[in-house]
Amino acid sequence: MLADSKYKFANIDDAYAPVLVCRRYSDALEVLHISAGLCRMFKMSREELYDFFMLPINEQIHPDDLVRVLRMVQRVFHNPEELLQFSYRMFLPQKKDKFIWLMSTIYGRKLADGSVLQYISSMDITAEREEQEKQAAVFTHTNALLERILDTTQTALFWKDKERRFQGANKAFLDYYDFPSEQVILGKTDEEMGWHAEEEPFKSDEWRILHKGESTYRVRGKCMSHGEMRDIVASKRPLIENGEIVGLVGSFEDVTDEIRHQEQMEKLNEQLRQALEKAESANRAKSAFLSNVSHDMRTPLNGILGVAELALQCQEIDKVHEYLQKIMTAGSLLKDLINDTLELSRIGSAKKQLDYEVVEASHMLDRLIASIRSTAEQKGVNFHVNMDFAEVGLVRLDRLKLSKILLNFLSNAVKFTEAGGDVWLEGKVLESDDCHCKCRFMVKDTGRGISAHFIPKLFEPFEQEDALSAQGVMGTGLGLSIAKGLLDILGGTVVVESELGKGTTFTVELEIERASDEGQQKQLPDSEAVDLEGRQVLVCEDNELNREIVTTILEMNNLQVITAENGEQGVLQFLESPQYSIDVILMDIRMPVMDGLTAAAQIRQLDRKDAGLVPIIALSANAFQEDVEDSRKAGMNDHLTKPVEPELLLASMRQQIGAYDVQRKAVRGEQAETH
Structure with a gap:
């Protein structure tokens, strides 16, 4: 039963106010007064409510609100003068599976014995909460419906705040840029995303929307999508709340295909025309190539078979030896032609690969120099070498390809220079840093020279100047084509200067990578x-x-x-x-x-x-x-x-x-x- 209280509650409207007055100790609760309004709200007598309030608190309060209510009770006990208001769910005493929502206001004062006198007024807000939940459910349903609509539409949609920062976007927008979620763009501007090649026209377009309230329609611009710059048209309008512009909402379409269709058709027609010309040219070149190969291979092969027949019928050992020497010469030319043809076909089909090695720059052409020096001495040609690479140190390069390039130029220089003439190989560094050095190689001779009209054909396969052919100078006609192809693979250039009767100069320039000691290859023994x-x-x-x-x-x-x-x-x-x-x-x-x-x-x-x-x-x-x-x-x-x-x-x-x-x-x- 309710305790007799010496405290008077004269200000309590006992008939109407749902009020509970209690005295709270650190480990106990004493109910002092239960108002008639509280009995009416719960539809129970004072005695029934008293028994209910004396139950453990977890039997009174909904479990989802229990921790929060306990914190409030603790807070009020330690700060009784503080006015607190909070909502929670309380079970109905007569129906343990039912509850009502209460909004309670608590205030009190501390008594001399350390207990706290508490005044608790409550209001039933169950109807209001149920209405709120209904509205929330409707809002959630509407939001879900809106999200489904936004995510299923094929048009890319987005919205921004007044500072042009993205606040959201639909699935079509995210898919267009291949973003996993809108978290990638939230709070960022177009400039921070970096997907436009230029800030305009969208920056000034959005400024007019946000500051003047204008709407724009199908403004054309470019945007990066999936690693490709695409054409888009964007339409936007201001987002207004309470009469104030708070942002903008926009959409865009990819019109790349539409804009470029005609351009692509024109390009396609041009490509078809060029492809037809290239095919015809390739067929002509293939026929000419095969004709030249067939002719140039049959020439030494005919010599080999013909001289072999003569050798078989000859009984003189010296004459047989002479025939064998001619077979060796023709066989060597045939071998060179086969090798050069294969080399040229590999270059033409882009199957050449770089085979790097680390060498001392000052010694990278030693083998080539020794070979040419021997050839020049046999012919009586003076061979001069001036290689200025002593300060470069180690380099990383495809030495074999570089040697092949210079070998072709030097071999021709010696071949077309008369005895007593001069051939030079010069090399120097034009530019250098810690990683690379740009080098120049010059091959000069005092030979017969090349006519001005033939220089443009110099690097074409099987081309040989008529004057040289008439003088019996033999070769495959592929060496300079191979040299030019290899030089292209190395990323170098060649310039030819020549004058009939005075000689020829080939100038090669290419970039060579510098290397550290760690990359130096081990040398084989002598x-x-x-x-x-x-x-x-x-x-x-x-x-x-x-x-x-x-x-x-x-x-x-x-x-x-x-x-x-x-x-x-x-x-x-x-x-x-x-x-x-x-x-x-x-x-x-x-x-x-x-x-x-x-x-x-x-x-x-x-x-x-x-x-x-x-x-x-x-x-x-x-x-x-x-x-x-x-x-x-x-x-x-x-x-x-x-x-x-x-x-x-x-x-x-x-x-x-x-x-x-x-x-x-x-x-x-x-x-x-x-x-």
Whole structure:
């Protein structure tokens, strides 16, 4: 029952006000007064309400509001003079599964014994809350419907604040720019997004909308979408709230296809016309190329067969020797023509790759210089070299391609310069920084020169000046075309200056990458110091004639030869040989049963110490750069092409065996130390 209270509540309107007066201790609650208005609101007697208020608070308050109410009760206990108002749900005592929404106001004062006298007035706001929830549900439904409409429309829509910052956009807008969500654009301007090539026309367009209240329609501009600059038209209007412009809402359409359709049709017609011309030109060039190749190949081939027939019928040894020399000359020209034709076709089909190496700039053309110097001395031409690269240090370049370019120019210079004449190779740095240096190479001669009318045709395939052909100067007519193609791959330029009877100058300029010490390649030992006599060679070759040629060359140089007819036999021969007994392996690529690449890879994987060290040299008709790369990937040390050139073969063997000797010595030294 209610406690008799010595406190008087004269200001309480007992009939109408839903009021509860209580005295709260730190660990207990004493109900002092329950007003008639509170009984009427709950439709209960004072005694029934008293029993309800004495229940644990979790049986009175809705669980979703319990923590918040407890915090309020605690706050009021410690600050009783503070007026607090809050809403919450309270269960109906007679219906535990039902509740009403209350808005309660609490204030009080602290008593001398530390307890707090609290005055709690409440108002039933259940109807208002239910109406709010209905309106919220309607608003949520409307928003969801609006979002569905915005996301299903194909037109890109967006809205911004008064500072032109994005506040939202629909799915079509986000998809157009490939954005995962609108979080990417929120709070940003067009300029911050960086999708317009120029700020105009959209910046001034939006300024008029936001400051003058104008609307715009289909303003044309450009915008970046999916990595492509596209044409769009945008329409916008002000967003007004309470009579004030607070932002703008806009839409845009991609009209790239519409705007460019005619332009594309015109381009297509022009492209078709050009393609037709190119096809006709390509067919003419292909026919001319094949005709020239056929003619130029048949010429030396006819010489080889004709002279061979004469040699077979001749009984004089000196005359036979002369015939054989002519066969060698014609064969060499045929080989050069085949190589040059393949080289030119590779350049034309864009299959050339750069094969970089790190070398000292001052020595990057040493091999070329030595070769040309020998050729010039044989002809009696004075060869002068002035290479000013001492300060450059290490460079990273495709030395082989650069050498081929200059070799063509220098070979022609020596070929077309009479004995006693002069040929120069000059090189210098034009510009340099820490990463690159721009270099110039000049090839000059005092030879016959080139006529002015022929210079424009100089780099075309099979073109040879009539005057030179009439004088019996032989060549494939492809060398300068190859040089120009290789120079294009390296990103360089060439300028030709010539005067008949006074000589020719080729000026090459290209950029070369500088390199650090870490990129320097290891040099092979001096091949001249390696003795090949008595060395054991494993020759893997399926063609009997080729096998006989290679074996004869090796045996003529006092080497011991073991042969295998395919890669599988080669692997078995190596496996059965004593460790370190085979000094080098010559490996054909295309063989039955097992090819050379597979055989080389299997040898490298054998469980014996010399398997990873023994030199393997590819000896193949496969002459392309990717063939060389395939050989290296299979574990081979070098790649030589057929027909076999004895001097190149022996030089490669000396280099590889020399390196192998060093490795064998080091391994055996380590073994001796461990024992």
